[in-house]
Amino acid sequence: MLSEEERQRYDRQIIVRGIGEEGQEKLKQARVVIAGTGGLGTPTALYLAAAGVGTIRLIDNDKVELGNLNRQILHWTKDIGRNKVDSASEKLRQLNDKIEVEAVTETITEATVSRLLSGFTLVLDGTDNLEARFVINSYAVKNGIPFIHGAVNGFEGRLTTIIPGKTPCLGCIYRGTIPHIKTPVIGVTPAVIGTLEATEAIKYITGVGQLLTNQLLVYNGLRMRFTILNIKRDPACNYCCHL
Amino acid sequence: MSIKLTMPVFLQAITNDKETIEVSGSTVGECIDAVIKIYPALKKMLIDDKGKLHNYVGIYINGEDAFPDELKKPVNDGDTVHVLYTLAGG
Numbered sequence A: 001m002l003s004e005e006e007r008q009r010y011d012r013q014i015i016v017r018g019i020g021e022e023g024q025e026k027l028k029q030a031r032v033v034i035a036g037t038g039g040l041g042t043p044t045a046l047y048l049a050a051a052g053v054g055t056i057r058l059i060d061n062d063k064v065e066l067g068n069l070n071r072q073i074l075h076w077t078k079d080i081g082r083n084k085v086d087s088a089s090e091k092l093r094q095l096n097d098k099i100e101v102e103a104v105t106e107t108i109t110e111a112t113v114s115r116l117l118s119g120f121t122l123v124l125d126g127t128d129n130l131e132a133r134f135v136i137n138s139y140a141v142k143n144g145i146p147f148i149h150g151a152v153n154g155f156e157g158r159l160t161t162i163i164p165g166k167t168p169c170l171g172c173i174y175r176g177t178i179p180h181i182k183t184p185v186i187g188v189t190p191a192v193i194g195t196l197e198a199t200e201a202i203k204y205i206t207g208v209g210q211l212l213t214n215q216l217l218v219y220n221g222l223r224m225r226f227t228i229l230n231i232k233r234d235p236a237c238n239y240c241c242h243l
Numbered sequence B: 001m002s003i004k005l006t007m008p009v010f011l012q013a014i015t016n017d018k019e020t021i022e023v024s025g026s027t028v029g030e031c032i033d034a035v036i037k038i039y040p041a042l043k044k045m046l047i048d049d050k051g052k053l054h055n056y057v058g059i060y061i062n063g064e065d066a067f068p069d070e071l072k073k074p075v076n077d078g079d080t081v082h083v084l085y086t087l088a089g090g
Helices: A004-009 A020-029 A039-052 A086-095 A113-117 A130-143 A189-206 B029-037 B042-046
Strands: A033-034 A055-059 A100-105 A122-125 A147-155 A156-163 A215-220 A225-230 B001-007 B020-024 B057-061 B080-085
Touching: A004 A020, A033 A039, A039 A055, A039 A086, A039 A122, A039 A189, A055 A086, A086 A100, A113 A130, A122 A130, A122 A189, A122 B020, A130 A147, A156 A189, A156 B057, A189 A215, A215 B080, A225 B080, B001 B029, B020 B029, B029 B042
Parallel strands: A033 A055, A033 A122, A055 A100, A122 A147, B001 B080
Antiparallel strands: A147 A156, A156 A215, A215 A225, B001 B020, B057 B080
16 A cells, blocks of 8 residues: 555656556565666666665675766765765665665676575666676576666667567577677766666556567667667577577 | 668767668678678678678668578668667666
């Protein structure tokens, strides 16, 4: 049941067609992981906290650096040197003290992924490398957990929602990793893609609208263009071919 | 045959900010060869040492995933071939 305070806090979204008190209750009961609290993860976390997602686990092993502040909007100058998840969770709790925010300072690896993601119903991509994404993808596929994928470079971004067994997984879309480079990013790009990830999460949790499944959104901020490509499951995919 | 080859922003640094390049070819591979003739620096970004597409490059013909054997896929006059480059930033 929503409290009177929650009804007031979420009034504007409760009156959105398709959400209502029932949808708000679903958001309250939801347990999501945001893997990474950088450029993508911070706007995602901000909007999910504001929307009243009941439990948000933030996972990141990094500390805040000066060079993060052009894009990682939950980390401020005073936070330099702090654990990112502590910095981010502090602001989220100030924004919304009615939700649970779990701050986990760890790296997602094959050895830790099960412990870190177990018990959660949705994973959002806030990572900054393909290796971590494939580890999450593998766990998500094995355990049937939806995984909302985003990635950015410069003014360019990608987004898709992976429903294991029903849609292509990350291994169906990307058949290999790319060389490690220092990725150029202007902050507004992960802001766009991270907010779109949050949009997909809210839709998934409440059941409103249609998810971006079986499609890859390609965002071009320089020309302000959103292109949709139709992606397909790979029958030989190393991750999901058995499903 | 005139094919519109669309480049991701990441590779437009090589194509002098051109997003769409019209080339001739009857397969994706011929179109890629044609665009490499115009912009030779694209070669190492798209093709590996064995002459195959890098596994982090995707090809979409008229918005549809052309995997597998992308370079052998036929294209028709007026088709759009979208080159997708894997991004990893976050």
